Amino acid sequence: MKEVKLKIVGKQINEDGEENVIELVTEGKFYKKNDSIYLVYDESEISGMDGSTTTLKIQDDKVMMKRFGSNNSKLIFEKGKKHKTGYQTPYGILDLEVITNKLNVDIVDGGKGSLSLSYRLNISNTMETKNELDIDIN
Template identity: 40%
Template structure:
């Protein structure tokens, strides 16, 4: 089972001063299942600041693993209540990143669904923000979307 999908990513970030930033991103991708996990794969674009990067999400019932490869590289694991550290490598250098999720909710089938993540983000051992991420996928018809963002 390999399906063309439409991917919507809604991100919200609240920094230490209570300032909120949100961004919506739409693109096409692929959904498939392997060894009991779902995989969502899509290409980043200029609007996310990661053109030339492919993002894959390995989605299990209680864990989501993000893996980015290309111009930017990152592997990050999201498990409710567990802090996971990783490295974020950009063309400008690398950073130590950690996430501590308070919510990892997976509602995904072979026809689509959603992933909801709420987590604290640390960069170089300092809390940067509280984040909420909602990723929805649905089967694609004839639509094509190369990536769009709204603030």
Template identity: 45%
Template sequence: MRKEVLVTVRGTQTNDFGEQDTIELVTMGSYYLKNSSYYIVYNETELSGMEGTVTSVKAEADKVTVNRMGTSEMKHVFEEGVPDEGSYVTPFGQLFTSVFPRKVEVDLTDVGGSINLEYELALDRQRIGYNELCITVKEV
């Protein structure tokens, strides 16, 4: 089961002053099931600031792994209450990153569904805000 799907990625970041910034990306991608995990694969665009990057999302029942490869590289595992550290490599340099997942919801079936993540994000050990990420997948 590998199918072409419409992927909508909506990210909202709230800073310490309560100010919110939201971006939404709608693109075509691939969706498939492998070893009881769902995978979503799509190309980033200029809108996300990561043009030339492929994002792969592996969704398990209570854990989501986001892996980006290309002009920007990053990998984080989102498991409720379990901090994850890594690095974010961009054409401009590398940053140390940390995520502190507060909510991880996976509601996917063979025809699509959604992933909802809420987490604190830190760059170079400096907290930069609270993030909400919603990824939806629909058959076309």
């Protein structure tokens, strides 16, 4: 396991075209297990998920994001595929549908590189957002 610095930029655009951008620089852990790369980091107050730990399991064409703690969720990003999941909130479970448009992984064995995702998130068939997630690893 290697300590890494992560620069995470998340962008969300709602149906009205309003854009929300969150940028976080944090320490994280990088390791490889079997044919997967793992990134683990703690969320902060900036992301609205203070008290949660995020684990990204990265494969060539698939990324699984699991959050544990104050927010529990599991999202799967796979280009051109639709994945459904539940998202636990203090008010109950929301149904989420993730449709990934772009998935680029450029990470070398030493733990440096980048991950870039573009996806649509449909929340309980009532709201859809366009989202981008870019992570630089140093």
